[in-house]
Amino acid sequence: MKLLTNSKTLIENINSLGINDSEGLIEYLPYRYEVFNYSKEENIKDKDRVVLMGRIVSNPKIIRNTKINIVSFHFISRGNKLYMVKAFNQSYIGGIINLEDEFTLVGRFNYEKNEITLSSLKKGEIPQEERYRPMYHLPSNINDSTYRNLVKRTLNNESFHMEDYLPRKLVSKYHLLSHDEALHSIHFPKNEEDLHNALRTLKFEECMDFCLKNRIVRNRNALLSKKNDIEINTTKINEFIKSLPFKLTEDQTQAIREIVFDMKKEKLMYRLLQGDVGTGKTLVAVIALYANYLRLKQGVLMAPTDALARQHYENVASLLEKYNIHVALVVGSLSKGERKEIIKKIRAGEVDIVVGTHAVFSDDFEYVSLGLAVIDEQHRFGVNQRNKLVNKGGEVDLLLMSATPIPRTLSLSIYGDLEVSTLAKYPNNARKVRTLVVSYESKKITGLIDYCLKNERQVFMVCPKITSNYNDESAVKNVYEKYHDIYGDKIGLLHGKMKAEEKNIILEEFKKKEILILVATSIVELGIDVKEAMGIIIFSANSFGLASLHQLRGRVGRDGNEGYCILVDDENDDLSRLKFLESCSDGFRIAEEDLRLRGPGDFMGIEQSGFPSFNTLNIVSDFKMFEIARDEVQHIMFDLDDEDNKKYYNKIQNELDMNEFENKNALFD
């Protein structure tokens, strides 16, 4: 069914979300709800979000300056309590306030000041059926309430209907709602229970789809094989390992054994190498590439950013220099001529190893004998890698690398037959990054910078955004300006919007200590290896996932000396999540905690970095569901004569072939 609006602009803007019809609109789920259940005043604690009904009892005072506009007034709740209310930068407030009407007020409570920081104000009481207001990830050109109304109109349209597709047996066995009902309730739940039931159904559907799709891909992969004309000479690998200036860790040795063993098999390798930052994955990758070279095949190492590709290139080239192996670098900043030249050489077999960004799999790159592809930080690539590889020649062993470790209990369930090698030990024993959570005013921030400078060591300052509308420290540009005033030309700026050239120059200067402070967005999260960096300060830390923060702090203390990490955020925010990092440095536990901590309000559409991404599922708390779904998929596969089962199977297979899942669950395709 077409989208139920005549507004061309709205249609265009919605299309830009990848939504083209009413069905697509309804399948696009809220990522959280704004809940308007009225607070019980006797239970309100400091920093709680409160929803209160009451009257405004003083004329609003307005303070305005260039940066900020504050409206403040007194409010008496129905429970007869008096509060001071402050609204920051919400100019609409002045227009609706009056002393006659009752209002619903939403905000955050500060116990000490008996004050509420306003987030919204509405006339009258909110009716029961509107107390869960769905929030969608929308671009700024789509108005929230316009969008919400369109969703409502669509659901209420007589002829709109979403078909069921799970086998009926399952629906009754697990007491699920119909797909249609579940979607109604997920967009506009009437109450908590309604939401719970809808979510349970949608989760189970998604889980089944995932497991079945996984199974189909797995069956297909089992048919892929390669010819091994040339044996890998393991003596040469051992010699290479002996020639290194350090000893491999036991885990590295084990991983290399597993990888080379896989490569020698007729079956194609499909292996994940996981290990916390600094456990030495790159070296394992280099040895795999060398093994691949020894069987006279071309190899590829792909990284998510130019900077990381460059760094890998330098590593690979210098480690393999003595064998006269030809390594080429392919990044976005190559000139047309350079690119052409490389393509020619690859085609002629004059290049043995290509290191680069996703460009290495562009259509014009034709390999004569691609044998191994290593993909670093694999979760950053939302593409159908395996199919692409198969299209590039088919007989390609695949090694994925990830720094976000999968809790062991999960990997089997989620990854099925993807083999996993794990690097658990660090080369230089345990790396220690002392971590501290502070507020913006803390003297510790400049304290750490000064300490690093005194020791001639580098320090990162990381912010989530490039620019911000307010003069706050969530944006690199603001932080850069502020600290440039203090530290002058010791400080540099790095973010994703800069030209590749500029970025390289800055990074080089930072590595060479021509600048000592680097203000950057989280692009530094990805594997940047600056040996002597000592400190990292992360602003607006609460807007990062714990696993990301752990990655970020992995940038410092890489030479075996102690590193320091300061996590900065607003005192008024809940900082307990961050405090977990002060005492825990175990990547596995952090990944688990990260997933567990997501509150019931924001279970959807979150990027669970390092994991396949789901709409509704949380792979930690919904772990049991995966096990059930896996069993049910097994039953379905055994009984494809059943019409219902066959229909479902065909649907999923179809979606798989249509690449509808592109960008999702990328690991498995």
Ligand code: ADP
């Ligand atoms: P990862 O990619 O797993 O985060 P890297 O591969 O970047 O880690 O390795 C971190 C650092 O440790 C690199 O500088 C690397 O040269 C070094 N390294 C790797 N393996 C060893 C080892 N066995 N002994 C000493 N240093 C090592």
Ligand code: MG
């Ligand atoms: Mg790495």
